[in-house]
Amino acid sequence: MNKLTAYWFNPVAAARLLGCSLLVAACSTGAPAAPAAESAAATQPAAPEAAAVLDAPAAGGGGTVFLIIPEEPNTLNYYASDAAIVRQVADATSMTGLDIVDEKGEFVPVLAAELPTEANGGLSADHLSVTWKLLPGLKWSDGEPITADDIKFTWEVLSNSSAGALSGTGGVDLIAAVETPDELTAVVKYSSPYAGYLAQFAYGLLPRHATGKPEEMASWAWNRKPVGAGPFMVTEWASGESITLERNPNYYQAGKPQLDKLIFRIVPEPAAQLALMMQGDAQVQLWPGVDDVAEYAKIVGNKAKEVLVPGVWNMAIDFNLSKPFDKDPSATVPHPILGDLRVRQAIAHAIDYDTLVKNVLRNTVKPSTNPFAYGWYQCDLPRAYLFDVAKANQLLDEAGWVAGADGIRVAKGAQHAEDGTRLSLELQGYTNFEPLQRTEEFIVENLKAVGVEARIQNYDFSIIFGSYEDNSPRMIGDFDLLIFDRSLSVEPQGDIEDTYFSTNIPSADRPAGGNSRRWINAAADTAVKEAGATFDLSARKAAYCKLGDLVTKDVAQIFTYVFQDGYGFANNLTGYTVSTWGSMVWDVQNWSYSK
Amino acid sequence: MTDTPGNLLLELGQPARATEALARVILRRFLKHRLAVLALLALAVVVLFAAGASWSSYAPTQQEPANPFRAPSGTHWLGTDELGRDIFTRILYGGRVSLAVGLFSTLLTITLGVLIGALSGYYGGWLDNLLMRITDAFLTFPTIFVLILLGAALRDQPVQWLKNSVLTVIVIIAALSWMWPARLIRGLFLVLRERDFIAATRALGGNNARIIFLHILPNCIGPILVAGTLQMASAIITESGLSFLGFGVQPPTPTWGSILSTAQTHVFRAPWLAIYPGVMIFITVMAINYIGDGLRDAFDPYVIHAGK
Numbered sequence: 001m002n003k004l005t006a007y008w009f010n011p012v013a014a015a016r017l018l019g020c021s022l023l024v025a026a027c028s029t030g031a032p033a034a035p036a037a038e039s040a041a042a043t044q045p046a047a048p049e050a051a052a053v054l055d056a057p058a059a060g061g062g063g064t065v066f067l068i069i070p071e072e073p074n075t076l077n078y079y080a081s082d083a084a085i086v087r088q089v090a091d092a093t094s095m096t097g098l099d100i101v102d103e104k105g106e107f108v109p110v111l112a113a114e115l116p117t118e119a120n121g122g123l124s125a126d127h128l129s130v131t132w133k134l135l136p137g138l139k140w141s142d143g144e145p146i147t148a149d150d151i152k153f154t155w156e157v158l159s160n161s162s163a164g165a166l167s168g169t170g171g172v173d174l175i176a177a178v179e180t181p182d183e184l185t186a187v188v189k190y191s192s193p194y195a196g197y198l199a200q201f202a203y204g205l206l207p208r209h210a211t212g213k214p215e216e217m218a219s220w221a222w223n224r225k226p227v228g229a230g231p232f233m234v235t236e237w238a239s240g241e242s243i244t245l246e247r248n249p250n251y252y253q254a255g256k257p258q259l260d261k262l263i264f265r266i267v268p269e270p271a272a273q274l275a276l277m278m279q280g281d282a283q284v285q286l287w288p289g290v291d292d293v294a295e296y297a298k299i300v301g302n303k304a305k306e307v308l309v310p311g312v313w314n315m316a317i318d319f320n321l322s323k324p325f326d327k328d329p330s331a332t333v334p335h336p337i338l339g340d341l342r343v344r345q346a347i348a349h350a351i352d353y354d355t356l357v358k359n360v361l362r363n364t365v366k367p368s369t370n371p372f373a374y375g376w377y378q379c380d381l382p383r384a385y386l387f388d389v390a391k392a393n394q395l396l397d398e399a400g401w402v403a404g405a406d407g408i409r410v411a412k413g414a415q416h417a418e419d420g421t422r423l424s425l426e427l428q429g430y431t432n433f434e435p436l437q438r439t440e441e442f443i444v445e446n447l448k449a450v451g452v453e454a455r456i457q458n459y460d461f462s463i464i465f466g467s468y469e470d471n472s473p474r475m476i477g478d479f480d481l482l483i484f485d486r487s488l489s490v491e492p493q494g495d496i497e498d499t500y501f502s503t504n505i506p507s508a509d510r511p512a513g514g515n516s517r518r519w520i521n522a523a524a525d526t527a528v529k530e531a532g533a534t535f536d537l538s539a540r541k542a543a544y545c546k547l548g549d550l551v552t553k554d555v556a557q558i559f560t561y562v563f564q565d566g567y568g569f570a571n572n573l574t575g576y577t578v579s580t581w582g583s584m585v586w587d588v589q590n591w592s593y594s595k
Numbered sequence: 596m597t598d599t600p601g602n603l604l605l606e607l608g609q610p611a612r613a614t615e616a617l618a619r620v621i622l623r624r625f626l627k628h629r630l631a632v633l634a635l636l637a638l639a640v641v642v643l644f645a646a647g648a649s650w651s652s653y654a655p656t657q658q659e660p661a662n663p664f665r666a667p668s669g670t671h672w673l674g675t676d677e678l679g680r681d682i683f684t685r686i687l688y689g690g691r692v693s694l695a696v697g698l699f700s701t702l703l704t705i706t707l708g709v710l711i712g713a714l715s716g717y718y719g720g721w722l723d724n725l726l727m728r729i730t731d732a733f734l735t736f737p738t739i740f741v742l743i744l745l746g747a748a749l750r751d752q753p754v755q756w757l758k759n760s761v762l763t764v765i766v767i768i769a770a771l772s773w774m775w776p777a778r779l780i781r782g783l784f785l786v787l788r789e790r791d792f793i794a795a796t797r798a799l800g801g802n803n804a805r806i807i808f809l810h811i812l813p814n815c816i817g818p819i820l821v822a823g824t825l826q827m828a829s830a831i832i833t834e835s836g837l838s839f840l841g842f843g844v845q846p847p848t849p850t851w852g853s854i855l856s857t858a859q860t861h862v863f864r865a866p867w868l869a870i871y872p873g874v875m876i877f878i879t880v881m882a883i884n885y886i887g888d889g890l891r892d893a894f895d896p897y898v899i900h901a902g903k
Contacts, residue, residue, distance in 0.1 A: 270863075274863075289863075290863055290864075292864075295863070295864065299863065355660050355661070356660075359660035359661050359663070359679075360660050360678065362663075431838070431839040431840070432839055434857060434860040437846055437857070438677055438678060440846065441656070441658075441678060441846055441847040442658065442660065442678060444656070444847060445656060445657075445658050445847075455845070456845045456846050456847065457758075457759070457845055458838070458839075458845060458846070459746070459750075459840075460743065460746070460839065460840055462743075463746070463747075463750075471747070471750075473750070
């Protein structure tokens with residue numbers, strides 16, 4: 001719904017909301033649809049005995065914590081929505097699944113007794129069968145037992161096209177069947193291997209007994225009052241005001257959660273949010289939109305602190321390597337200016353990355369050099385072309401671009417451009433996102449300093465991320481430079497194939513192709529294939545790093561920085577961990593609070 | 596509006612050589628309106644500053660990223676913005692675009708609106724029906740969709756410079772706002788065309804054009820000026836909205852509207868950033884408003900009669 005609320009006051013929030021819908025379109029190849037999308041549960045792998053709820057030490061007594069959210073989720077069913085706000089609440093109640101990605105980016109079991117791997121026999125040698133074993137004695141929040149049949153039901157819903165699942169559907173179409181030989185065992189049979197199998201039941205299970213028919217998912221009463229396996233359960237929902245969650249007495253971890261009640265208050269106004277934090281009337285604030293930690297503490301009178309965690313939104317410039325504005329989306333004719341590698345290298349040398357991160361974004365972001373900036377696939381590659389104005393000028397001179405009358409270079413013996421062509425490029429981005437505009441304006445000045453003119457042309461989000469049929473300039477190849485923030489999920493293969501395969505250049509025959517740079521590189525194709533051919537994470541990571549190296553050395557893209565997610569936490573709240581992959585309440589069962 | 600003095604003369608039944616005398620009456624009446632004179636001076640100052648923007652020792656896009664959000668000082672008279680750019684310089688340059696868009700789109704809007712409203716109200720009948728249905732049609736267009744369509748059309752058209760030109764912005768704003776003055780003017784014409792002095796003019800052989808432009812229109816000057824001043828303010832703000840949709844003036848070129856909307860995101864760190872462009876828009880709109888007041892008083896035939 002309200003992308004504007006979040007946008008105006010919160011860049012990161014906006015990026016998330018905006019990006020989500022992009023990903024849904026871009027991710028149809030198999031990766032989970034929403035970014036950073038897993039579920040909520042334990043930070044530590046659960047010990048089997050912890051499931052013996054009846055013998056557990058008493059939980060609760062920790063009081064009530066108020067959490068501020070800027071907008072109201074329209075559902076607490078993670079699968080039924082692609083809005084980023086949903087899991088900020090649902091993570092505390094309905095999104096406790098078989099496993100989870102922890103703050104280190106690693107999968108850990110939650111409701112599952114262990115992660116199925118080849119070593120423990122959970123993953124068959126042909127990778128076509130995955131066996132999940134549930135912890136014994138698990139119960140839903142209504143006291144009914146959690147069984148393997150609920151795993152099967154979750155798959156039945158997600159694979160039913162009439163159910164209309166929008167999130168968490170990665171690889172679901174590859175599952176041929178789910179067998180339940182006993183109450184605690186689910187065997188997932190695949191038609192072809194899916195490397196992202198661990199992420200498939202990480203977003204929460206759906207109880208067969210408490211929901212409804214799969215094809216009626218959109219109208220389940222469960223969506224607003226879910227029976228879940230999470231630490232809390234919804235007891236009251238006052239539309240437009242607040243959502244109240246109380247402790248789940250059947251939660252599987254002994255002695256948790258400590259808190260009695262969570263009250264999510266819907267407060268769109270940032271000033272009002274900060275006032276609540278300042279008065280101590282709220283303990284947690286989602287996406288405060290104040291980009292300086294010290295300033296945040298000052299505003300809220302040192303009652304709370306802002307904690308930043310690297311997010312998943314990676315800001316990068318795409319280069320169009322094919323001639324733009326020629327009614328030809330293919331890569332047959334090289335770009336008159338950017339078709340020359342030396343020009344692209346010069347542009348990479350011209351950008352002052354340190355100042356961009358340190359001053360322009362005021363250290364609120366983390367530098368990134370390649371597509372793989374976080375997660376298990378993180379590649380710490382050195383920057384391919386460092387900020388060096390002299391080098392940039394030298395490369396442009398060599399490439400046949402000489403100084404022009406107005407300070408902008410013109411072609412004189414350039415590789416593809418006719419003599420007299422101005423070195424003028426259209427830099428496209430999307431509107432309504434201030435940090436992006438600030439970044440563009442800075443890069444424009446950087447490029448001007450080496451005689452390259454970049455003309456900013458920002459379009460509405462719907463145009464930049466529109467479809468081929470809608471003539472989105474990105475898809476039909478009508479741009480020179482394109483800057484936006486993009487993200488990868490825990491299982492990135494689908495996205496990576498879509499974005500980098502040379503066969504995925506968007507055209508009338510392949511309207512959903514994601515290689516909008518029109519970058520054709522045989523070595524890159526090989527690397528992407530290698531990454532998809534194995535389940536061995538270290539081999540996959542090596543292949544991704546190879547790709548990252550190729551794409552940045554060939555300057556098909558320049559990566560600049562990764563946004564951080566910010567959360568405000570009251571000083572008297574303890575026990576929380578922030579995670580790139582989790583929501584603000586992903587570990588809420590571990591929180592404690594002292595008045 | 597240059598015809599107006601002539602019309603007043605006719606109404607006063609004075610010989611044509613008295614034009615000069617009447618102009619003096621109008622000027623005197625205007626000068627008597629203290630606020631209007633003050634407003635005229637203020638507007639003149641704003642226009643002069645905008646025109647002389649290039650005298651500033653900074654370029655409007657020149658950045659010092661290490662010096663953002665500086666307070667006003669000797670080197671930066673109004674301080675610096677989020678990229679360390681000189682705000683004073685950006686306000687001056689921004690005035691060029693904003694004043695041009697505000698003034699010219701208002702002129703175009705009013706001209707179009709008056710023309711259509713006058714024809715519609717004066718002739719009535721099928722012409723009125725036709726023009727008013729067209730007006731209604733324009734009013735029913737959801738602005739945002741029209742703008743998105745326009746954006747797509749402009750994106751695909753071959754003349755690239757049209758896309759981001761101030762001219763395009765002016766035409767788009769006028770095309771989306773002429774309907775209100777048109778309906779206003781039509782209403783006034785419907786009333787005035789039935790008045791005795793119009794019947795008298797017709798009896799004396801005055802043709803339609805004469806009646807419309809020399810006799811009825813001057814009586815509408817008050818409402819027209821009011822509509823114009825309101826339109827001006829909204830045009831300046833609309834301009835910044837247009838750039839969000841991909842046409843209009845793109846960053847880093849400053850306009851008052853865009854400076855204002857960027858300042859919104861820095862409201863906690865530097866609330867004063869929003870004040871400068873806000874004050875400039877305020878001054879300009881107030882000035883136009885008071886000048887309009889003064890002009891209305893000066894031109895109003897009834898006031899002149901009473902004053903005689």
